[in-house]
Every structure is written in C-alpha cells, then in structure tokens.
Amino acid sequence: MNINPKKISNPQLKEQEFSINHQKLIDATIETIAKRGLADTTIAQVAKKAMVSQGYANFRFKSKENLLLSSLKFLSDEYKNSWQKIFEDNNLDPVGRIIKIIENDFSSKIASRNKIAVWVSFYSEVKFRPSYLTICQKQDEIYSSQMEKLIKELNFLTDQTFLTPREISETYLSMVDGLWQRILFDPKIYSHVFCKGLIKKYFKNIYTDEKRFV
Amino acid sequence: MNINPKKISNPQLKEQEFSINHQKLIDATIETIAKRGLADTTIAQVAKKAMVSQGYANFRFKSKENLLLSSLKFLSDEYKNSWQKIFEDNNLDPVGRIIKIIENDFSSKIASRNKIAVWVSFYSEVKFRPSYLTICQKQDEIYSSQMEKLIKELNFLTDQTFLTPREISETYLSMVDGLWQRILFDPKIYSHVFCKGLIKKYFKNIYTDEKRFV
DNA sequence: TTTTGTATTGAATAATCATTCAATATGGGT
DNA sequence: ACCCATATTGAATGATTATTCAATACAAAA
Numbered sequence: 507m508n509i510n511p512k513k514i515s516n517p518q519l520k521e522q523e524f525s526i527n528h529q530k531l532i533d534a535t536i537e538t539i540a541k542r543g544l545a546d547t548t549i550a551q552v553a554k555k556a557m558v559s560q561g562y563a564n565f566r567f568k569s570k571e572n573l574l575l576s577s578l579k580f581l582s583d584e585y586k587n588s589w590q591k592i593f594e595d596n597n598l599d600p601v602g603r604i605i606k607i608i609e610n611d612f613s614s615k616i617a618s619r620n621k622i623a624v625w626v627s628f629y630s631e632v633k634f635r636p637s638y639l640t641i642c643q644k645q646d647e648i649y650s651s652q653m654e655k656l657i658k659e660l661n662f663l664t665d666q667t668f669l670t671p672r673e674i675s676e677t678y679l680s681m682v683d684g685l686w687q688r689i690l691f692d693p694k695i696y697s698h699v700f701c702k703g704l705i706k707k708y709f710k711n712i713y714t715d716e717k718r719f720v
Numbered sequence: 721m722n723i724n725p726k727k728i729s730n731p732q733l734k735e736q737e738f739s740i741n742h743q744k745l746i747d748a749t750i751e752t753i754a755k756r757g758l759a760d761t762t763i764a765q766v767a768k769k770a771m772v773s774q775g776y777a778n779f780r781f782k783s784k785e786n787l788l789l790s791s792l793k794f795l796s797d798e799y800k801n802s803w804q805k806i807f808e809d810n811n812l813d814p815v816g817r818i819i820k821i822i823e824n825d826f827s828s829k830i831a832s833r834n835k836i837a838v839w840v841s842f843y844s845e846v847k848f849r850p851s852y853l854t855i856c857q858k859q860d861e862i863y864s865s866q867m868e869k870l871i872k873e874l875n876f877l878t879d880q881t882f883l884t885p886r887e888i889s890e891t892y893l894s895m896v897d898g899l900w901q902r903i904l905f906d907p908k909i910y911s912h913v914f915c916k917g918l919i920k921k922y923f924k925n926i927y928t929d930e931k932r933f934v
Numbered sequence: 935t936t937t938t939g940t941a942t943t944g945a946a947t948a949a950t951c952a953t954t955c956a957a958t959a960t961g962g963g964t
Numbered sequence: 965a966c967c968c969a970t971a972t973t974g975a976a977t978g979a980t981t982a983t984t985c986a987a988t989a990c991a992a993a994a
Contacts, residue, residue, distance in 0.1 A: 540846070541846065542846060542847070543844075543845045543846040543847050544759065544845075545758065545759030545845065545847070546846075546847060623844075623846070626843070626844040627844050627845075629840070629844070629901060629904075629905075630757075630837075630840040630841050630843065630844040630845075630901075630904075631757045631758075631759065631841075631844075632754070632755065632756060632757040632760075632837070633756070633757050633759070633760060635905070668924075668925060669921065669925055673918060673921055676918055677895065677918060677922060679898070680894070680895045680898030680899045680902065680918075681891065681894045681895055681898055682898065683897065683898035683901050683902070684893070684894030684895055684896065684897035684898035684899075684901075685894045685898075687843060687844075687897050687898075687901070688894065688897070690843075690844075691843075691849070704887060704890055704891060704894075707883065707887055708891060710882075711882060711883055711925070711926065712925065
C-alpha cells in the first residue's frame with residue numbers, strides 16, 4: 507500500500523501545475539511569515555502548509571532565501587499592478603485618483619494582515635535590506651513620484667500653496683507605513699475604515715472645498 | 721602566562737560593576753540588533769562586543785530572550801522618562817509642549833538609527849508581540865492619551881474644530897512610526913531635521929496662526 | 935597560609951534547520 | 965512489456981547556536 511503517493515505529473519497540466527505548486531508555496535510562505543515571523547519560518551513548515559515535501563520546496567526555489575524573496579516579489583508586483591492601474595486610468599480626475607489610491611492602500615486585498623506582516627518583516631530585517639531594495643526600491647520611487655505629481659495637479663486646481671506637493675506626499679506615505687504597522691498590532695482599532703477615514707480627513711483639511719474627501 | 725585573565729571582582733565596585741556589565745551587555749545587544757537584526761543576534765556576538773564571555777552573558781541574563789527583552793525594556797524606560805518630563809513640565813504651554821514632544825521624538829538620543837532598529841525589530845517579530853505588549857503597551861497608551869489631551873487644549877485655545885483631538889493625535893503617532901521606519905532605510909533623506917520639519921508643517925497647517933510651528 | 939564564596943570562563947551538549955541526494959513513482963514512447 | 969525522462973520524496977548531513985556546567989581566578993576572612 508502506498509501511503510504517500512508521489513504527485514502525478516500530467517504533461518497537459520505541466521505549466522499550470524508548475525504555477526499551482528509555485529503559488530501554493532508562495533502563499534504558504536506568506537501565511538507562515540505572518541504567523542511565525544520571518545526568523546522562525548522554516549522550509550519544513552512552509553512545505554507542510556503547501557502540502558509538498560520539504561525537499562521539493564527547496565528544489566523548486568533553490569534556497570530558502572530565494573523562496574522568501576519570491577514571496578516579497580509577488581507582493582511587490584501585486585501592489586504595483588494595483589496602483590499602476592489607478593495612475594493610468596484616464597477617466598479619473600486628480601481627486602478621484604487620490605481617493606482610489608487611498609482605498610487601494612487599505613483594501614482588503616492589499617492591506618490584509620498577512621501581507622502587511624510580510625512587508626513589515628522585510629522592512630525590519632536588516633539582512634534583507636539589500637534584497638528589499640533590489641526588489642522594491644524602483645517601484646517605491648515611482649509610486650512616490652507619481653503621488654507627488656498627482657498632488658501637484660491637485661494643488662494647482664485648488665490654489666493650495668501652503669503645503670508643497672512633496673510635503674503632502676511624504677506625509678501621506680509615512681502615515682500609510684505607520685498605519686500598516688498599527689493594523690498588525692490592533693486591527694480592531696485600526697480597521698481599514700478607520701485608516702481610510704483618517705487619511706481622507708487629512709486631505710479634507712487641506713482641500714477644504716472638496717466634497718469627495720468625505 | 722595568563723592569556724585571558726578572569727575579571728577581578730572588587731567589592732567596592734560591586735554594585736557599579738554589576739551595572740557596568742549589565743549595561744555593557746544591553747548596549748552591545750542594541751548595537752548587534754541594529755547591525756545584524758533580531759534573528760541573527762547571537763549571544764556569542766553580543767558577548768564579544770561587550771567583552772565578556774558567552775557563558776557569562778547567558779548566566780547574567782538567564783536566557784537570550786531575557787537579554788533581548790531587557791534591551792527593549794531599557795529603551796522603553798528611556799523613552800518614557802523623556803516624554804514624561806515634557807508632559808510634567810509646568811512651564812510649558814500647549815504649543816511649547818507639543819514642540820518639545822516633536823523634538824524629543826526626533827532627537828538624536830531617542831531616534832538614533834540603532835535604537836529605531838531595535839523598536840522596529842520588536843514591532844515586527846510576531847514571536848515577541850506578547851512580550852512587547854507586556855513591556856510597552858501601558859506606556860504607549862499613556863503617551864497616546866496624553867497627546868490627545870494636549871491637543872484638546874490646543875484645539876480649545878485656537879478654536880480649531882474641524883479635526884478632532886483623536887484624529888490629530890492618531891495622525892501624529894502614525895507619522896512618527898512611519899518616519900522612524902524611513903529613517904532606517906534612508907537616513908540621508910529622512911534626517912531628523914526633515915522629519916521634525918514635516919511634522920511641524922502638519923501642525924502649522926492646522927493651527928495657522930501659531931508662529932512657533934516654524 | 936589556608937579556606938571560602940563569588941565572578942567568570944570556555945568547552946561540551948543538544949536542538950534546530952537548510953540543504954543535498956539517492957531512491958522512488960509515474961506516464962508516455964517504443 | 966520495457967525503458968526513459970521528469971517529478972517528488974524523505975532521510976542523512978553538516979552547520980549554527982542557546983544553554984549548561986565543571987573548572988578556574990581572585991578577594992576577603994580566618
């Protein structure tokens with residue numbers, strides 16, 4: 507009797523199955539990092555959660571480090587795709603665009619506790635800082651400069667001149683980082699609704715006449 | 721010939737020496753966490769930096785975990801002492817107090833990269849969350865509520881009614897967390913001067929008539 | 935001088951894990 | 965039915981590291 511049958515390889519499903527196992531491992535990694543922390547994430551646990559053998563996980567991703575970084579890359583791409591769509595959407599005016607950006611930054615897809623836990627883990631683990639920069643710096647810079655450009659338009663439209671676009675965008679970005687961190691600690695208080703409301707209120711206070719910042 | 725002579729115990733210096741070794745180990749722990757990260761901080765490295773033997777470090781602090789948490793406790797107390805003085809200083813009016821608070825949060829004593837690295841490491845390492853809460857939650861709550869009270873006075877004095885004290889203090893606290901994180905990545909851009917300026921500008925925008933928010 | 939108690943060392947132990955790799959399973963081609 | 969290529973397993977290996985503890989050094993007391 508075969509207790510642990512090897513997985514059946516099916517050429518027709520080969521590509522898909524590659525993806526499935528690949529993605530299953532990445533999802534399992536994200537879950538494990540969120541539950542145990544980056545330091546205590548072991549290949550054995552990830553493999554178990556993904557329901558493949560430990561040897562296989564290592565074989566597929568070459569090394570633990572590569573598995574971890576692949577998970578970061580996945581989140582980074584997912585995030586980038588979501589805000590890029592908003593910046594490229596020609597149907598939006600500046601205010602509508604900013605509101606979409608805020609809503610995206612605290613959407614359940616982007617700002618889930620599991621995913622935030624991964625971001626924060628990589629931020630804070632010195633060992634991964636160079637890799638983090640390689641994977642995310644470019645996109646962080648683009649996001650940051652797009653925000654600033656967007657706020658420049660908004661300032662122009664509203665005759666707001668006291669705060670510079672740079673100041674407003676830096677404030678926004680810091681707040682997002684800070685709130686994400688707080689979501690991890692106390693998701694009850696720092697609900698997505700609360701965070702979005704806080705940030706919209708910040709903008710409402712700057713652009714007083716704009717009704718859409720609730 | 722005695723290559724590694726044992727440390728001489730001197731009863732007159734006993735108390736002091738206790739403190740010295742204790743503090744040397746805590747300082748070494750902070751440095752090591754900042755340089756290597758919480759996960760890769762080994763007792764051997766800390767002991768080496770503190771110039772005591774590995775066995776001694778373990779003996780003194782009972783366990784690695786206790787050494788790490790003692791370092792967090794040290795920072796937590798240091799931080800609390802510094803803001804407590806400001807809240808208790810009767811010579812300050814609300815605006816002066818807030819300015820002192822901002823300056824303290826980005827002083828070189830409190831917001832050094834090494835110390836921020838330790839805070840952020842403990843924030844983000846799930847394993848330490850319960851211990852973090854035990855050590856810091858109380859003080860975090862007091863800090864938060866003192867801030868809110870302070871801003872309530874300020875709103876009252878200035879007839880500012882659009883933003884609630886809660887909103888302003890939550891925004892302030894999130895920004896501080898976010899900026900601290902950014903100081904770790906890019907201390908050139910996120911200098912103490914830049915961070916303080918950004919936050920003062922935030923307040924200046926709310927309390928327009930107050931000249932002291934530079 | 936000898937004894938005693940405390941401070942400190944450093945080597946041994948044991949646990950945890952990433953990584954490797956030989957063995958096995960499977961399905962398609964022949 | 966047999967062979968081959970590929971997918972997958974799981975046990976063995978080796979490295980790292982917290983923790984323990986017997987041995988040592990020293991100062992003060994006797």
